[in-house]
Amino acid sequence: xxxxxxxxxxxxxxxxxxxxxxxxxAGVGNTTAGLLDAGARRVYAVTNDADHARTVRxxxxxGGPDESDxxxxxxxxxxxxxxxxxxxxxxxxxxxxxxLPPESLDAVASELTRVAESDCHxxxxxxxxxxxxxxxxDLFSVEDAATELADGRPALTFYPPAALRRLxxxxxxxxxxxxxxxxxxxWTESHVEAHAEVARSAxxxxxxxxxxxxCEEADRLVESIGEESVGEMYSVAMRLAEE
Amino acid sequence: xxxxxxGDTGHESSVLTFGAIALNWLEQDGAxxxxxxxxxxxxxxxxxxxxxxxxxxxLGPKLRQHREDIFLGCKTxxxxxxxxxxxxxxxLDRLGVETIDLYQVHxxxxxxxxxxxxxxxxxxxxxxxxxxxxLIDHIGLTSHGNPQLILDAMNRIDDLETVMFPLNPVVVGxxxxxxxxxxxxxxxxxxxxGTLGIKAFAEGPWPPTDELPEADRPYANWYEPVDTPxxxxxxxxxAAAQGLTSxxxxxxxxLVAMVLDAARRYDGMDESAQRSLVERLRHDESPVPEQLHH
Ligand SMILES: C[S@@+](CC[C@H](N)C(=O)[O-])C[C@H]1O[C@@H](n2cnc3c(N)ncnc32)[C@H](O)[C@@H]1O
Numbered sequence: 001x002x003x004x005x006x007x008x009x010x011x012x013x014x015x016x017x018x019x020x021x022x023x024x025x026a027g028v029g030n031t032t033a034g035l036l037d038a039g040a041r042r043v044y045a046v047t048n049d050a051d052h053a054r055t056v057r058x059x060x061x062x063g064g065p066d067e068s069d070x071x072x073x074x075x076x077x078x079x080x081x082x083x084x085x086x087x088x089x090x091x092x093x094x095x096x097x098x099x100l101p102p103e104s105l106d107a108v109a110s111e112l113t114r115v116a117e118s119d120c121h122x123x124x125x126x127x128x129x130x131x132x133x134x135x136x137x138d139l140f141s142v143e144d145a146a147t148e149l150a151d152g153r154p155a156l157t158f159y160p161p162a163a164l165r166r167l168x169x170x171x172x173x174x175x176x177x178x179x180x181x182x183x184x185x186x187w188t189e190s191h192v193e194a195h196a197e198v199a200r201s202a203x204x205x206x207x208x209x210x211x212x213x214x215c216e217e218a219d220r221l222v223e224s225i226g227e228e229s230v231g232e233m234y235s236v237a238m239r240l241a242e243e
Numbered sequence: 244x245x246x247x248x249x250g251d252t253g254h255e256s257s258v259l260t261f262g263a264i265a266l267n268w269l270e271q272d273g274a275x276x277x278x279x280x281x282x283x284x285x286x287x288x289x290x291x292x293x294x295x296x297x298x299x300x301x302l303g304p305k306l307r308q309h310r311e312d313i314f315l316g317c318k319t320x321x322x323x324x325x326x327x328x329x330x331x332x333x334x335l336d337r338l339g340v341e342t343i344d345l346y347q348v349h350x351x352x353x354x355x356x357x358x359x360x361x362x363x364x365x366x367x368x369x370x371x372x373x374x375x376x377x378l379i380d381h382i383g384l385t386s387h388g389n390p391q392l393i394l395d396a397m398n399r400i401d402d403l404e405t406v407m408f409p410l411n412p413v414v415v416g417x418x419x420x421x422x423x424x425x426x427x428x429x430x431x432x433x434x435x436x437g438t439l440g441i442k443a444f445a446e447g448p449w450p451p452t453d454e455l456p457e458a459d460r461p462y463a464n465w466y467e468p469v470d471t472p473x474x475x476x477x478x479x480x481x482a483a484a485q486g487l488t489s490x491x492x493x494x495x496x497x498l499v500a501m502v503l504d505a506a507r508r509y510d511g512m513d514e515s516a517q518r519s520l521v522e523r524l525r526h527d528e529s530p531v532p533e534q535l536h537h
Contacts, residue, residue, distance in 0.1 A: 002418040004525065005518045006537050027536060095536040182537060183515035186523030194535045229519060233537055 025096030029056035244285030250437030259506035267296035318349035327366035
């Protein structure tokens with residue numbers, strides 16, 4: 001399967017070959033595949049989503065497109081990892097933080113730090129907050145409003161890179177480098193539709209007078225946006241300071 | 244317009260090469276005007292073939308008038324000595340010129356063909372004899388076939404000076420040997436072989452003919468092209484930024500003016516913008532919105 005250039009670009013200057021890696025938030029397994037491609041000795045791919053776990057298991061499992069005996073899929077919570085202290089050399093969080101609500105940031109950062117070796121590398125790839133005039137920003141607002149009302153937490157939070165740097169600095173991580181992975185970020189029709197769908201399905205769980213207008217606004221935005229290339233996807237690399 | 248060294252040929256090619264198949268769809272007056280326009284805007288590398296309908300004949304008059312200003316590439320699909328020689332003489336005759344600057348093996352597709360052209364009585368022997376006689380100056384190869392075959396050809400043909408192959412963001416986004424034209428580009432750079440990019444403007448294959456008959460296609464290209472100024476510009480910028488010597492213009496004359504404009508304004512493309520284009524097309528290609536992220 002193809003490894004996206006966002007992933008290869010984020011990993012190309014990291015010492016992945018021969019390393020024990022943790023892919024925090026495995027999603028559909030793009031970064032897991034990228035780490036395997038780059039010669040990781042072992043990749044622990046962690047997700048708390050059963051569908052994602054199955055997808056990644058099929059992808060790296062026997063007969064899958066990225067079959068490898070170096071990958072292990074762990075269905076677990078990043079706030080409570082089934083991994084030993086000081087056990088991984090490279091940690092990746094590609095597109096993870098935008099799905100983490102602010103209140104879980106500390107628990108995740110602290111747990112990632114616990115499992116990190118003393119000179120571990122951390123790569124955090126994510127989206128910068130969108131500019132005010134981006135229509136996609138309106139769609140994300142509707143998505144967040146609907147999920148916040150339905151589930152008590154927003155679907156997405158876009159953290160500025162400096163915020164995540166400071167978060168990890170508090171746990172002893174030292175900034176290494178920053179790269180721009182995508183500028184602009186191409187929100188294609190399929191992205192627009194997928195985010196609208198998250199908004200609609202949350203809105204449907206709300207009372208009609210609340211959910212109805214949110215659904216309508218999501219539909220209107222899909223029509224109006226079509227596709228939009230806007231914003232930045234960044235990659236911040238850090239190292240755990242030697243103790 | 245920016246120019247770049249075409250490998251070891253000693254020629255500085257404009258970053259846009261004119262794919263002269265476009266002339267096939269114009270009357271002679273229109274063809275003459277198009278050549279004048281291209282020259283005026285700084286295009287100095289033209290590429291033609293005997294299989295492009297009347298293109299050689301229609302290029303002839305202006306080519307002869309401006310022979311010194313045009314680096315002329317031509318090519319043949321003949322794989323044997325006699326066939327290649329006959330095709331070369333016919334092209335010289337139809338173009339009405341004494342020499343062709345770059346003569347290319349056209350559309351290499353199979354391993355056996357490579358054996359034939361490099362073997363005894365193969366096309367390359369005819370190319371070399373013609374070069375000794377001064378009928379051609381340089382030898383090149385074109386292929387939209389497997390990148391591994393092109394790499395193999397570069398290994399086996401010592402005096403190969405240019406390669407022409409597909410390069411666009413869709414191809415770059417695909418992993419695996421069968422799409423690895425970037426490896427061809429890399430090797431060509433190492434060996435100082437000139438590189439000419441085709442299919443830079445391809446959007447995708449045409450719909451099947453039972454949905455859209457050939458006669459109802461809006462463009463004469465082999466593939467469905469992108470056709471807005473913004474898309475043309477980003478595709479041109481992308482191809483030129485990969486490091487190709489020159490990007491070949493699409494086959495339909497309706498698109499040439501837009502491409503010319505993009506080529507004249509070319510001044511590089513940020514890597515993050517290149518990746519953005521690759522990502523956008525990668526998601527366009529995937530049939531279901533399987534993912535919310537990049
Ligand atoms: C957008 S995806 C990441 C994409 C992935 N890194 C890739 O390269 O394809 C986010 C992933 O993080 C997972 N995730 C979010 N919060 C989590 C948590 N608290 N514990 C474990 N996994 C979590 C989600 O289930 C999802 O699989």
